[in-house]
Amino acid sequence: MDLALHLNLQDTTPLHQQLYEQIRDAILSGRLPPEQRLPASRALAQSLQVSRSTISLSYDRLLSEGYLETRVGSGTFVCAQLPETLLQAGAIASSPSIAPTTIQLSDYGQRLTAQPAWQPEERPEIHFRYGRSDMDLFPLALWRKLQSRHMAANRQWMDYTQDTLGSRPLREAIAQYLARSRAVRCHPDQVLITHGTQQAVQLIAQLLINPGDTIALENPGYVSSRKIFQARGAKVLSIPVDSDGIQIERLEQQCRQSTAPVRLVFVTPSHQFPTGALLPLSRRLQLLTWARQNGALIIEDDYDSEYRYSSRPIPALQGLEAQSPVLYIGTFAKMLFPGLRIGYLVVPEANIQSESPSTNASLSSSQTLIDVFGQARWLSDRHSSLLDQAILTDFITEGHLERHIRRMRLCYARRQRALVNALEEAFGNRVQFLGAAAGLHILVQFDLGLSHEAIHGRARAAGIGLENARLHYSVGAGMDESASEGKFILGYAELDEVAIALGIQRLAAALS
Numbered sequence: 001m002d003l004a005l006h007l008n009l010q011d012t013t014p015l016h017q018q019l020y021e022q023i024r025d026a027i028l029s030g031r032l033p034p035e036q037r038l039p040a041s042r043a044l045a046q047s048l049q050v051s052r053s054t055i056s057l058s059y060d061r062l063l064s065e066g067y068l069e070t071r072v073g074s075g076t077f078v079c080a081q082l083p084e085t086l087l088q089a090g091a092i093a094s095s096p097s098i099a100p101t102t103i104q105l106s107d108y109g110q111r112l113t114a115q116p117a118w119q120p121e122e123r124p125e126i127h128f129r130y131g132r133s134d135m136d137l138f139p140l141a142l143w144r145k146l147q148s149r150h151m152a153a154n155r156q157w158m159d160y161t162q163d164t165l166g167s168r169p170l171r172e173a174i175a176q177y178l179a180r181s182r183a184v185r186c187h188p189d190q191v192l193i194t195h196g197t198q199q200a201v202q203l204i205a206q207l208l209i210n211p212g213d214t215i216a217l218e219n220p221g222y223v224s225s226r227k228i229f230q231a232r233g234a235k236v237l238s239i240p241v242d243s244d245g246i247q248i249e250r251l252e253q254q255c256r257q258s259t260a261p262v263r264l265v266f267v268t269p270s271h272q273f274p275t276g277a278l279l280p281l282s283r284r285l286q287l288l289t290w291a292r293q294n295g296a297l298i299i300e301d302d303y304d305s306e307y308r309y310s311s312r313p314i315p316a317l318q319g320l321e322a323q324s325p326v327l328y329i330g331t332f333a334k335m336l337f338p339g340l341r342i343g344y345l346v347v348p349e350a351n352i353q354s355e356s357p358s359t360n361a362s363l364s365s366s367q368t369l370i371d372v373f374g375q376a377r378w379l380s381d382r383h384s385s386l387l388d389q390a391i392l393t394d395f396i397t398e399g400h401l402e403r404h405i406r407r408m409r410l411c412y413a414r415r416q417r418a419l420v421n422a423l424e425e426a427f428g429n430r431v432q433f434l435g436a437a438a439g440l441h442i443l444v445q446f447d448l449g450l451s452h453e454a455i456h457g458r459a460r461a462a463g464i465g466l467e468n469a470r471l472h473y474s475v476g477a478g479m480d481e482s483a484s485e486g487k488f489i490l491g492y493a494e495l496d497e498v499a500i501a502l503g504i505q506r507l508a509a510a511l512s
């Protein structure tokens with residue numbers, strides 16, 4: 001056992017006394033728990049570079065005071081039962097005698113604390129939880145088989161990678177998958193493997209947005225992205241969404257009124273979050289034109305469009321034109337499982353411009369935009385688990401991914417139908433729902449003459465969890481609290497049809 005002790009040779013306190021006090025404090029504070037074996041005196045003397053008698057003197061005193069005990073043939077241990085009086089002394093010793101230190105946060109840290117803090121989820125009995133796939137239906141045995149295969153093949157997965165963009169075979173597999181299923185146009189060298197959507201947006205904000213820059217977000221829109229840009233210090237224009245997604249005329253109008261150019265716009269065109277609207281082709285083309293004319297970039301968050309029920313998957317915005325000004329983000333959180341923490345960012349092919357600090361002149365750099373994303377990723381957290389990347393590569397190239405998606409699409413479609421039927425049966429025309437064409441959630445609006453809080457509270461009391469849509473609405477700029485009144489996000493992917501029917505029955509009883 002390594003015992004972290006520090007003896008100060010300059011101190012006038014004898015070394016055995018220093019040692020005695022430090023071991024005693026470690027016992028009283030619980031750092032050395034009861035029955036913990038202590039290092040042998042010879043070994044400790046060697047590691048601290050002191051004489052063995054120094055160690056013996058301090059051990060003897062701790063033994064005589066009842067902190068330590070010896071067991072013949074086994075060594076010296078912390079006493080199993082510490083006398084009450086010693087524990088009281090410990091309480092005194094560990095009680096803070098000085099006020100906790102106050103730390104000055106950076107501007108970023110302060111903007112972060114201005115946001116509502118993340119709260120751990122409660123677990124009601126039946127939770128219409130959003131953002132989860134059904135983990136019980138995941139082909140775990142197959143995943144384990146692929147894992148064993150890679151673990152046995154070699155030990156490269158234990159090392160750092162040389163590739164700052166992520167494993168090349170995985171990037172190739174993703175580029176091919178995206179071309180096939182989402183009509184995304186990209187080369188594997190435009191693909192950066194990330195720890196999911198959140199990291200992709202974080203890197204974009206770091207590399208492309210300065211504090212004070214103006215950006216545009218959908219309203220309502222994905223709150224986790226809004227938080228990233230707000231913490232970054234961006235000025236946010238909230239662009240209203242209607243049943244066809246982001247309103248391009250409103251974007252153009254607010255952009256004209258803005259004193260600073262809009263650097264980028266964040267959209268969820270294939271399944272607007274949280275309303276579920278599908279951005280029609282005409283608006284997609286308008287958006288691309290707007291971006292080109294204004295020198296802005298579009299972030300396309302394509303988070304769950306693999307699950308489309310009422311029509312064929314629609315092609316991504318990114319692939320509508322060659323060299324589109326689109327940063328395309330996808331994630332395996334919904335296709336597979338969120339704990340995997342693997343996603344991807346497709347970066348447009350572009351060179352970068354940098355300012356020379358001495359002359360303020362714009363310089364063209366030989367680096368491309370994707371190179372810089374790779375560097376930022378490497379600096380931030382190096383790379384994703386190489387073992388997981390290798391497993392995922394096989395999972396995609398051997399056809400398991402698309403097979404899994406097809407199977408889950410049928411299952412989620414059944415669950416969604418069960419939810420919609422149960423809602424209609426229980427609430428009739430007092431409930432409206434949006435976004436049923438795709439994804440793993442619907443947006444529900446109750447019209448029951450009950451306040452938002454009452455609906456939430458009564459549901460919770462009946463053991464039913466509903467996700468509050470209010471979080472994703474930005475109040476101000478033409479939108480007030482009434483826009484989200486009675487609106488809840490109902491995720492259905494994790495619950496089977498029986499649980500869904502029972503949950504809605506109980507909800508109806510609680511709200512009647």
Ligand SMILES: Cc1ncc(COP(=O)(O)O)c(C=O)c1O
Nearest residue numbers: 131196197198222273303331333
């Ligand atoms: C709009 C949107 N984008 C992306 C994600 C997935 O994010 P991540 O890949 O960071 O888990 C979610 C998750 O729920 C989401 O709602």
